[in-house]
Amino acid sequence: MPKPMADTVQIDGVSNSSARSSRHSLRKRISRNWELYLLIAPAFLYFLIFHYGPMYGIQIAFKNFMPARGITESPWVGFDHFIRFFNSYYFWDLIRNTLTISLYQLIVGFPLPILLALAFNEIKNGWFKRTVQTVTYAPHFISVVVMAGIIVTFLSPSTGIIINIIEWLGFTAPNFLTDPAWFKTMYVLSGVWQSTGWGTIIYLAALSAVDPQLHEAAIMDGASRWRRIIHINIPTIIPTITILLILNVGSILGVGFEKILLLQNPLNMSSSDVIDTFVYRTGLLNVQYSFSTAVGLFNSVINAILLIAVNQIARKTSENSLW
């Protein structure tokens, strides 16, 4: 018979002994597991220094940061940078580009992995399914530089394969790489090509939780595949869809700027400049630290507000939300 372990029986880390001895065993519980704190120390230090540390530096958005004087000694200027940003001639262009690209990406790119996952789910496991999955997952692993390189090469005037195909079909190909009107389409469609396959994984995981008995019963009742998908599969993955949608909207102002940075050039800038690329350019290339930090902060705050708002909507209208 094992000896009673009153102070070691844990349920969710809460000891079930009395209040006084629970305070006692709190210290005991901490000290007994001191090594666990050692294990988590590297991660704790990492986040503290490299994530919370910069948060201290955010204050330069409200200051006129002078590197020579350091953060604390630089003078306060309040909301000057924000006002300057809001009044600038490019403010609306940046917002418009950022929002348009995000929404475009959302409308085109969000449903496709769902549809593809539903399709995968319908066919039996065999070489065809595995092949399609393996192939469609692959583009996810291509680096953003190589992806940009592929885009640039394929759309290169007169030599790119897509240009050649278009002209072979009898049309004149626009200059995709420099025409502002085509930038967003080029950006979004290449993103879809790269990420749709990989994006199905999360939905496939959710679909694997569908109770096969539901399907059997539905088949017995004479329901077609189509109806079964609509009434069984889709409702099962609605929670997943909601969560991912919230996350997507919450980062709506943080468009994948690494790729944009590679594809933007002076000719398509009017359509390709987004808030993040602007922050990069003004901050690191033009060395306007305070101003670009203010713009970046504006971006983060809007994202956070959107995230909370959408989460609240989701919470009120369904049972699914991030928190």
Add this chain to the structure above:
Amino acid sequence: MAAVIKESKTDRIFLLFTYLFLAIALLCVLYPLVYIVSASISSPTYVNSGEMWLLPKGITFEGYQRVFENQAIWRGYANTILYTVVGTLVNLLVTIPAAYALSRSDFVGRGFFMGMFLVTMFFGGGLIPTYLLVKELGLINSMWALILPGAASVWNIIVARTFFQSTIPKELQEAAHIDGCTNLRLFWKIVIPLSSPIIAVMALFYGVGHWNSYFNALVYLNDEAKYPLQMVLRQILVLQEMNSSGIGTATSGETAMAMNARADVAALLKYAVIIISTLPIIAIYPFLQRYFVQGVMIGSVKG
């Protein structure tokens, strides 16, 4: 097993369309990939005119030859291998122990730590404050500027924690405690050997991340000799192309034909370099696809 029920006509048509849809998806993704491979060994004239559109034509290995002769690419490759190995090691050292600690239900304060980590997913200092911090730490132009700012990702910590929670039985740990085993020994001798799947998945996720990254190098490195492969690629694939509009201007002494030839080989080089730089990932991908997918599935179910 129930008798096979004959599929109704509508169902068969629906299935047909599903297969069609998947076949189209397959072709859409496959075609560019096949084209790149073919183009890298085809004669530039055929590639540029569009005569080569699927299978190689006018087979030539000059593109690959040019790649092998290019010093910058080799240097970039070596740098990237170094950054990836060291970086992934750091990632594992930070992520795995933390995930294990967080998986222990008797770990006082796990809620605090988890919350602290999660907040950073949604809010952060931003590009400039982070840059200033790295500068303050004296890491500019060093390998550590590429490795330390990304030492751990919250997503991966969550995935690893889920793994620990579902794989390491509590009884095992309690038994070890009764036997007087300290937490560190428990971690080192028992947990680690049991967690080779998750270590493999984490190493893959982080490793691929390091291999493919360019932005940190762009921001923090000034020395071209330290550039990782992706930065070199950026110069060849992206920046060079933007100058193609200047190809119309002839340099003195060069005939138009020589210039075109130069431009042609430049295009050929690009396809070859795309293949060469993605080669390691292509090589391990088919074998390890399963692990990648599992990793995402673990994370998504819990997340």
